[in-house]
């Protein structure tokens with residue numbers, strides 16, 4: 192159990208398959224948090240919405256029913272069940288009256304597919320000593336059950352450290368000591384940061400984990416029930432989430448959309464066509480009695496989360512996750528901040544991005560953010576390896592040229608002249624800088640769409656790339672032709688002759 196196979200990749204995100212005792216779980220996936228006693232939403236409804244997995248709390252079950260049978264029998268559910276262990280209660284109330292060995296023994300008895308040991312969450316503490324203690328204690332507890340855990344359950348290694356990135360690193364690296372028994376890793380405690388819209392911190396925490404955790408290990412994020420952050424978290428390599436937000440928000444009359452959370456009282460229209468939204472208006476929901484309204488709102492909220500997970504997966508499948516992030520980042524300034532933070536780690540995104548676009552469709556280039564997409568970064572590195580054939584370069588601006596560039600009449604004219612006169616021919620294209628003509632029919636150099644006119648930052652980037660290239664490759668004469676709006680004639684003066 193616990194074999195994880197990566198099927199599709201885009202940026203550092205992936206679609207994977209995790210083998211569990213109750214079937215193969217396709218990731219990225221969302222585990223709705225189910226209260227084991229209250230059961231606000233029936234398991235049958237969960238299935239109907241499309242969730243074949245949920246997470247519940249082994250600690251709460253233990254407190255209420257020590258004679259609990261096998262968990263799948265009790266819940267009458269044949270999908271994947273994950274159990275948390277009481278760490279959330281520690282975060283909420285400071286302590287729980289159970290120890291790690293007891294809860295692990297209990298989890299072995301009720302037999303979920305995936306289980307978590309009783310870790311000590313770092314939470315949102317700003318006390319470094321406390322954060323260090325939570326990391327050390329959690330690692331100690333993993334060690335103390337190491338010989339107790341078996342292969343029937345996928346055991347989760349909790350990564351702690353909170354906002355202290357060096358502690359997260361240590362916590363992640365220590366996973367290697369236990370990796371033959373623990374097949375699943377989970378990052379703890381970002382819930383408060385997410386609630387406070389401190390998405391940038393969450394991004395840097397995830398980058399720290401994904402940089403130090405083997406690519407083949409699935410990564411869960413505790414909490415993380417805000418749909419608008421799901422694409423970014425997935426793009427950084429998160430494979431699953433859990434959250435009770437759908438029900439907590441519902442109790443507060445809050446309606447989740449893919450981009451934000453709205454108060455039911457402020458709504459006139461439902462921007463959704465799920466079972467609930469197709470049938471009722473916001474006013475009708477408000478007039479219902481409390482229990483009925485909460486249930487319906489929770490169902491809608493789950494649909495909204497499901498929709499976002501599926502949209503993200505489809506974007507991975509099409510190889511357009513970067514463009515999807517650009518689109519989603521405009522939903523809220525805090526999401527845009529998170530996106531910008533993620534772009535700082537473009538090396539990581541490029542490293543994991545497999546460079547294959549399954550649909551073969553062109554890439555869409557919008558604004559300066561697009562300069563950071565893996566295809567552009569990778570091209571920049573390849574361009575550095577270009578070997579000049581002569582001392583003279585001809586730069587033809589892309590404006591008005593047909594593609595593939597090599598078939599354009601003007602380009603062909605210059606290519607034949609330069610063969611005679613021994614010159615290297617390049618096409619000047621915003622975002623890329625310049626493209627050696629004989630490379631121009633390879634992906635994505637012939638397949639891109641860009642927004643025009645290009646903004647000043649993109650133009651500056653392009654000019655920097657060109658100047659740098661000409662200097663490094665020692666061209667003594669540079670001729671610029673066909674330039675209208677790009678205004679790069681001045682580059683011609685770079686030539687040293």
Ligand SMILES: [Zn+2]
Nearest residue numbers: 463465468491
């Ligand atoms: Zn709906």
